[in-house]
Amino acid sequence: xxAVIDYGRGNLGSVEKAxxxxxxxxxxxxxxxxxxxxxxxxLPGDGAFxxxxxxxxxxxxxxxxxxxxxxxxxxxxxxxGYQLLFSTSEEFGEGRxxxxxxxxxxxxxxGRKIPHMGWNRVEHAGELRLFDGIPSGAxxxxxxxxxxxxxxxxxxxxxxxxxxxxxxxxxxxxxASDARSVAPDAAICGPERSVSSVARGVVxxxxxxxxxxxxxxxxxxxxxxxxxxxxxxxxxxxxRRHREERPVIVIPAIDLRGGRCVRLHQGRSxxxxxxxxxxxxxxLQWKELGAERLHVVDLDGAFAGEPQQSAxxxxxxxxxxxxxxxxxxxxxxxxxxxxxxxxxARWAVVGTRAALDHAFLQxxxxxxxxxxxxxxxxxxxxxxxxxxxxxxxxxxxxxARGRATxxxxxxxxxx
Amino acid sequence: MSRDGTxxxxxxxxxxxxxxxxxxxxxxxxxxxxxxxxxxxxxxxxVVGTVVGRALYTGAIDLRRxxxxxxxxxxxxxxxxx
Numbered sequence: 001x002x003a004v005i006d007y008g009r010g011n012l013g014s015v016e017k018a019x020x021x022x023x024x025x026x027x028x029x030x031x032x033x034x035x036x037x038x039x040x041x042x043l044p045g046d047g048a049f050x051x052x053x054x055x056x057x058x059x060x061x062x063x064x065x066x067x068x069x070x071x072x073x074x075x076x077x078x079x080x081g082y083q084l085l086f087s088t089s090e091e092f093g094e095g096r097x098x099x100x101x102x103x104x105x106x107x108x109x110x111g112r113k114i115p116h117m118g119w120n121r122v123e124h125a126g127e128l129r130l131f132d133g134i135p136s137g138a139x140x141x142x143x144x145x146x147x148x149x150x151x152x153x154x155x156x157x158x159x160x161x162x163x164x165x166x167x168x169x170x171x172x173x174x175x176a177s178d179a180r181s182v183a184p185d186a187a188i189c190g191p192e193r194s195v196s197s198v199a200r201g202v203v204x205x206x207x208x209x210x211x212x213x214x215x216x217x218x219x220x221x222x223x224x225x226x227x228x229x230x231x232x233x234x235x236x237x238x239x240r241r242h243r244e245e246r247p248v249i250v251i252p253a254i255d256l257r258g259g260r261c262v263r264l265h266q267g268r269s270x271x272x273x274x275x276x277x278x279x280x281x282x283x284l285q286w287k288e289l290g291a292e293r294l295h296v297v298d299l300d301g302a303f304a305g306e307p308q309q310s311a312x313x314x315x316x317x318x319x320x321x322x323x324x325x326x327x328x329x330x331x332x333x334x335x336x337x338x339x340x341x342x343x344x345a346r347w348a349v350v351g352t353r354a355a356l357d358h359a360f361l362q363x364x365x366x367x368x369x370x371x372x373x374x375x376x377x378x379x380x381x382x383x384x385x386x387x388x389x390x391x392x393x394x395x396x397x398x399x400a401r402g403r404a405t406x407x408x409x410x411x412x413x414x415x
Numbered sequence: 416m417s418r419d420g421t422x423x424x425x426x427x428x429x430x431x432x433x434x435x436x437x438x439x440x441x442x443x444x445x446x447x448x449x450x451x452x453x454x455x456x457x458x459x460x461x462v463v464g465t466v467v468g469r470a471l472y473t474g475a476i477d478l479r480r481x482x483x484x485x486x487x488x489x490x491x492x493x494x495x496x497x
């Protein structure tokens with residue numbers, strides 16, 4: 001379980017929502033025992049530095065917070081929650097922080113627009129766990145008036161921001177007093193943006209937790225920086241251009257029926273050809289031939305209306321790693337979508353119900369964001385269309401023709 | 416759907432309409448029987464991937480060759496979208 005500390009100074013709603021979106025529930029807590037029992041701890045925050053410290057102290061959370069920062073568990077500090085890790089801050093006068101990371105939080109120099117808002121490149125030397133999988137020079141959105149100056153030898157990432165100050169994170173592998181995972185001080189403005197910023201950090205925490213629990217399993221990739229939501233900045237156009245230039249990929253399909261790899265003719269259950277009794281071996285064959293993604297359909301699930309072959313899909317996903325897998329077949333409610341993603345598949349494909357019920361599609365997109373904002377590799381859900389005017393379905397009314405376009409357009413407007 | 420598992424060629428025209436109208440990336444699927452089909456789908460702006468089933472299993476399409484063809488298809492047409 002992930003504990004989000006409630007000390008009266010937090011963007012708790014955004015944080016909690018972000019965790020919910022990735023399907024990993026977090027508890028909001030003021031109880032030191034919950035912190036001790038948590039697999040990972042999140043310290044959100046906004047507002048004044050010394051007030052926040054006073055609140056933590058008053059609630060008796062400081063000792064548990066220090067235990068959470070002993071390096072044994074992932075820790076995410078967001079915004080002020082990150083700044084509190086430093087020794088001191090000059091925000092509204094000097095105040096003592098948790099002093100886990102030696103350094104001081106300073107106000108951005110006068111003469112620049114404060115708060116600083118915009119996309120900045122974050123550079124790092126590749127040794128920060130928090131930035132695992134994110135290339136140096138990736139863009140992050142910043143809104144802040146303060147920045148930490150790190151004392152000593154902890155590794156940091158740098159942002160340009162016109163300042164080139166060391167600004168980001170202590171290193172997982174530096175001395176024991178350091179936090180293992182600390183967010184960049186990407187602070188937070190509007191609710192939408194805050195959720196997306198927080199979600200990135202949250203995904204990382206989840207990844208860390210998964211590593212601890214499952215010995216290296218990594219079911220949930222972070223959103224790569226080049227697939228940031230395209231909002232508000234020249235960088236967004238640049239990011240979009242990257243996407244457009246990607247080559248079209250060929251995605252081998254594996255349709256599962258009764259544990260075997262089959263193909264149907266026009267989706268008819270009575271027109272089946274069995275191609276293999278060992279779908280995992282087939283998947284490995286596509287992997288060896290260079291497949292960049294695998295498309296898996298649980299046909300039994302499609303006909304039954306709920307997933308039937310999740311265990312087999314899990315094996316296939318594991319065999320394909322690190323090649324990502326999309327899975328569909330019978331995903332008619334949120335629980336089924338969750339089941340599909342629990343196999344480790346990166347994408348869930350919704351068809352039948354998404355076409356008939358656009359509220360469902362919206363729910364799914366809200367719960368698993370990324371589907372329309374990072375188009376070529378959505379984290380979660382995208383409605384699906386076969387190349388023809390009708391979607392994949394078991395028993396489709398002819399009137400569903402054309403709904404594909406409308407449903408997808410609705411989904412699209414979400415961004 | 417009516418093309419699925421038939422290798423009779425994808426519905427390129429409809430796929431193009433869909434991709435244009437939804438303004439979001441589209442995966443084309445169903446009826447891909449030959450590498451030429453892939454090339455036609457890959458040339459559609461907005462199509463970012465194609466799902467291939469039966470043709471890979473029957474050997475009508477070789478995955479390595481298919482990747483080359485599909486990658487080549489995403490040229491200036493796709494880039495003009497952004």
